[in-house]
Amino acid sequence: xxxxxxxxxxxxxxxxxxxxxxxxxxxxxxxxxxxxxxxxxxxxxxxxxxxxxxxxxxxxxxxxxxxxxxxxxxxxxxxxxxxxxxxxxxxxxxxxxxxxxxxxxxxxxxxxxxxxxxxxxxxxxxxxxxxxxxxxxxxxxxxxxxxxxxxxxxxxxxxxxxxxxxxxxxxxxxxxxxxxxxxxxxxxxxxxxxxxxxxxxxxxxxxxxxxxxxxxxxxxxx
Amino acid sequence: xxxxxxxxxxxxxxxxxxxxxxxxxxxxxxxxxxxxxxxxxxxxxxxxxxxxxxxxxxxxxxxxxxxxxxxxxxxxxxxxxxxxxxxxxxxxxxxxxxxxxxxxxxxxxxxxxxxxxxxxxxxxxxxxxxxxxxxxxxxxxxxxxxxxxxxxxxxxxxxxxxxxxxxxxxxxxxxxxxxxxxxxxxxxxxxxxxxxxxxxxxxxxxxxxxxxxxxxxxxxxxxxxxxxxxxxxxxxxxxxxxxxxxxxxxxxxxxxxxxxxxxxxxxxxxxxxxxxxxxxxxxxxxxxxxxxxxxxxxxxxxxxxxxxxxxxxxxxxxxxxxxxxxxxxxxxxxxxxxxxxxxxxxxxxxxxxxxxxxxxxxxxxxxxxxxxxxxxxxxxxxxxxxxxxxxxxxxxxxxxxxxxxxxxxxxxxxxxxxxxxxxxxxxxxxxxxxxxxxx
Numbered sequence: 001x002x003x004x005x006x007x008x009x010x011x012x013x014x015x016x017x018x019x020x021x022x023x024x025x026x027x028x029x030x031x032x033x034x035x036x037x038x039x040x041x042x043x044x045x046x047x048x049x050x051x052x053x054x055x056x057x058x059x060x061x062x063x064x065x066x067x068x069x070x071x072x073x074x075x076x077x078x079x080x081x082x083x084x085x086x087x088x089x090x091x092x093x094x095x096x097x098x099x100x101x102x103x104x105x106x107x108x109x110x111x112x113x114x115x116x117x118x119x120x121x122x123x124x125x126x127x128x129x130x131x132x133x134x135x136x137x138x139x140x141x142x143x144x145x146x147x148x149x150x151x152x153x154x155x156x157x158x159x160x161x162x163x164x165x166x167x168x169x170x171x172x173x174x175x176x177x178x179x180x181x182x183x184x185x186x187x188x189x190x191x192x193x194x195x196x197x198x199x200x201x202x203x204x205x206x207x208x209x210x211x212x213x214x215x216x217x218x219x220x221x222x
Numbered sequence: 223x224x225x226x227x228x229x230x231x232x233x234x235x236x237x238x239x240x241x242x243x244x245x246x247x248x249x250x251x252x253x254x255x256x257x258x259x260x261x262x263x264x265x266x267x268x269x270x271x272x273x274x275x276x277x278x279x280x281x282x283x284x285x286x287x288x289x290x291x292x293x294x295x296x297x298x299x300x301x302x303x304x305x306x307x308x309x310x311x312x313x314x315x316x317x318x319x320x321x322x323x324x325x326x327x328x329x330x331x332x333x334x335x336x337x338x339x340x341x342x343x344x345x346x347x348x349x350x351x352x353x354x355x356x357x358x359x360x361x362x363x364x365x366x367x368x369x370x371x372x373x374x375x376x377x378x379x380x381x382x383x384x385x386x387x388x389x390x391x392x393x394x395x396x397x398x399x400x401x402x403x404x405x406x407x408x409x410x411x412x413x414x415x416x417x418x419x420x421x422x423x424x425x426x427x428x429x430x431x432x433x434x435x436x437x438x439x440x441x442x443x444x445x446x447x448x449x450x451x452x453x454x455x456x457x458x459x460x461x462x463x464x465x466x467x468x469x470x471x472x473x474x475x476x477x478x479x480x481x482x483x484x485x486x487x488x489x490x491x492x493x494x495x496x497x498x499x500x501x502x503x504x505x506x507x508x509x510x511x512x513x514x515x516x517x518x519x520x521x522x523x524x525x526x527x528x529x530x531x532x533x534x535x536x537x538x539x540x541x542x543x544x545x546x547x548x549x550x551x552x553x554x555x556x557x558x559x560x561x562x563x564x565x566x567x568x569x570x571x572x573x574x575x576x577x578x579x580x581x582x583x584x585x586x587x588x589x590x591x592x593x594x595x596x597x598x599x600x601x602x603x604x605x606x607x608x609x610x611x612x613x614x615x616x617x618x619x620x621x622x623x624x625x626x627x628x629x630x631x632x633x634x635x636x637x638x639x640x641x642x643x644x645x646x647x648x649x650x651x652x653x654x655x656x657x658x659x660x661x
Contacts, residue, residue, distance in 0.1 A: 009465045015472040022477070053461055080464035081457050082501070083508065084564030085557040088527045091534055098535070101461075102468035102497050105475050114537075 001116065001161060002026045002044070002178045006036040006062070007051040007078065016049070019105050024140065024157040025112075026181040033057025037065050044177050045073050047116060049108075052079040052090070060093050067094035074119045076111060078103075113137055120164050130163040131218060133202070142202065149201055158194045162207065162217035171214035226405075227398050234394055235387065242383050246376075254372060258344065261363060262330045265346035269359040272303055273350050276357065283353055285312060298339055300364030307357045324360055332365065341366045404428050408435060415442075417553055419518065453508050453557070460504045467497055506631045510555035517555040521546060521582065524556065528563060529580075536571040546582040552589060553658065554636065562632045566593045566652055569626065573597030577647055588638075588657045597649035605642040626652070 003025045007013040013029050020027045028043070030036045033054035040048055040062070048066075052059035063075055074096040079086070082100030090098050096118070097111050117128070127143075128135040134143040140156040142149050151159060157179055162170070172191055179191075195207055195215060208216045268291075275289035285305070293301040294314040304322050305312040313322065325331045325347040332344055344365040350357045404427050414420045422442060423435045473479075474489040510517060529542045552559060563580065570578045574595035583590045626640075629652075633640050638656040645651035 009469070011469045012465055012472070015469050015476075018476075019472060080461035080468075082460075082464075083505070083557060084528065084531075084560040087564070088531045088560065091531045092527060096534070098531075101464040102471045102493070105472050 001046045001157065001164075002028070002181065003112075004036070004040055004043070004045045004048045005029045006033070006040075006049065006054060006059070007031065008054050009051070016108075019108075020112075023109055023112075023137070024153055024160060026157070026179055026184070028182045031055065033059065033062045036062050040066050040073070041069050041071055043182065044174075046178055047112060047119075048073055048075045049112075050075055050077050050095070052077060052081060052086075060090065063090075063093045063095060074115045076115055078108075109138075116164060128160065128163050130166045133159075133163065133206075135160060135163055144202065151201070152197070154190075154194050155197055155201070158191070159198055159202075162215070166217050169210055169214050169216050174214065226402060227395065230398050231391060231394065235391065238387055238390065242387075246379050246383065250372060250376065250379075257368060258330065258332075261344055261365075261368075262346055265330070265344070265361045265363060266348060268301075268303070268361045269346060269348045272305065272359050272361065273348075273352060273357070276305070276352055278353055282309070283307070283355065290314075298341070300341065302343070302362040304360045305357060306360070307355050309355075322360070322362060324358065328358075342369055404431055412438075417551075419551065421446075421518070449510055456504055456507050460500070463500060464497075467493065467500070471497075502627055502631070505561065505628045506635075508557070508561075509632060509635050510558050517553065517558075519552040519554055519556050519559045521550040521552065522548060524560065525563075525580070528560060528567070532564075532567050532571055532578075535568070539576065540571055540574060541577040542567070542571075542580075543577070544580045544582075546580075547584065550582060550584065552582070554656075558632055558635075562629055562654075563591075563593075565626075565628050566591075566654075569593075569629075570595040570597070570650070570652070573649060575649075579647065588655050591654040591656065593652045594645040594647045595649040596645070596647040599644065599649040600642060602644075629654075 001024070003020060005013060005016055005020070005027055007016065007029070008031045010031070013031070017027045017029055025047075028039070028045075030039060031054070033056040035056070036050070036054070037057065050059050050063060054062065059077065059079070063077070066073075066075070075094065076097045076099060077090045077095040078099050078101065079090070080101040087098045087100075097115055099108060099111055113128075128137060132144065135141075135156075136143065137160065140151055140153070142151060142159060158175070161175065161178060175191055199207060205218055208218050210216055272285075272290060275286045276283055277286045278284075291301065293299045294303060294316050297316055297318040299316045301314070302317045302322055303314045304317070304324060306324055311324075322343070322345070325345050328347050328349050330344065330346050332342070341364040343362040345360055345362040347358060347360040350359065408423060408427065408431060411420060411423050415423070422439050425432075425435060425439065427435050471490070471493050474486055474493060479486040479489070525544055529544065533540065533542055567578060567580060570593045574597045577594075577596045579594040581590075581592045581594070630640060633654055633656070636656055638654055641653045641655075643651040643653055
């Protein structure tokens, strides 16, 4: 899951980036509203966290420009201005959720999960479920037939992306774009290695390879 | 305070009556004086005629009957004379058996009504010397017709003046009402202002009212402006405090602290307290309260946005409904009311299973607001405790809304009452009674 964090407070951005990375998100961080308008539209983000008090361009203006440019990525507004009048304004401008500062890191995590599932049209359950597998995002482990299977951070990220996009052929470049932030070197071999690790842990059939097209998540039921 | 209309009428009546009486009386007096001067000239001529009629006869002086007017022969004709000379007195035949006293000095004298038939006589006495004797001739004329004429004139004048006064009063009332119409309009607009039906007074007013209306409008704009500025400043303060607080909260749950669970828990608890306090005080400071008389909240315009916001936050599975008359305007500041309803509904949404209903009803004295949910509710004996300061209704549900604390602050600022009841939906009903502004 690739995520854009637009926040001008450096210590908070550092904290959030670290926490989000621990939760398996690839995070790009921007502090200026004008940069955010451009980068939000040019990079394929799965989710955007937007602060409202930004230098350069106010957050609401950034959001309005994104929505005017038909950007459909879910946006979570993160702001210290927590009055209901401002909340309604934010959601009218096209935000999908609103979290006021200060917040609990767990709350942010839950909101992000639920936003991602809602964006994929999935029910908002504590555990992600797709084709026989249950993914516990808090503990970063997968359950199959009642057995817990531990995953590494990279495997967790890959499997979560597959499970959020079931029955969908995902090319290697698509996966790389959504799993790594803008600064990481994208090496398709690394992806293959992680896919192989997942197959070893969960069974060969869990991810099918479509030659020349990419991968398809089939789950354990297939 | 008496009305301007009443004062104007009273003043006008008093002035008109004083001026009218003085004017009418002095006119009559001047007229009468002029008339008497004219009559005096006539009487002087008469006395000279009589003087000329005095001739020397056989027995001394005698009056030539042929040379005096016939009116002096007819009894009570209204024309009389008496001639006094050292040997005696001659009286005109018209006096008949009456005695007309001789005026004490020469000149005109208005005698009391001692004439015949109650006639009032105007007597003129002139002293002459003729035929070697001092002769005093007094000529009198009946003044009653003139006096009666004046009386009638006075009465007619009084009647006319009364009618004129009435007409003037009616006309004045119409004029005053017409010219006070802008004041009346301003009064109605101020009433509308308090009802929240307008935010500014109409500036199309007469010159006299312009400074007043401009001042009121200026005050309104100033209050609104300073409220906005203070809200903005509070927002900035909140931003400045909450962002570092967010960093601290995040740090407190960082992996490095997991080895020290006690420290982490304490940090969390303290930070939570700071945060609660901060949010509550900032919210309280943001309240407009009664500062803005022109504030209003258009339910039809604002509530759909609020409900869809809540729907978005709490998921699609929740039914959010509202029961209220259409076109309802509430006389409170938009942000205050959004904050109140937002917190109430948010609280209800956190507890509800599937349904939350907001109701607003207008009553003569107050507005009734209620929020129902179909959640677990609160047992009767715990309700009072929940309402007491500082306790959180939502502490078992994820999130950190301040629940009823902020709602209480707002309701207190408006002088309203808050009550917790059993909802017909099965859960809790939070019921508010907000009095209309009494001004």
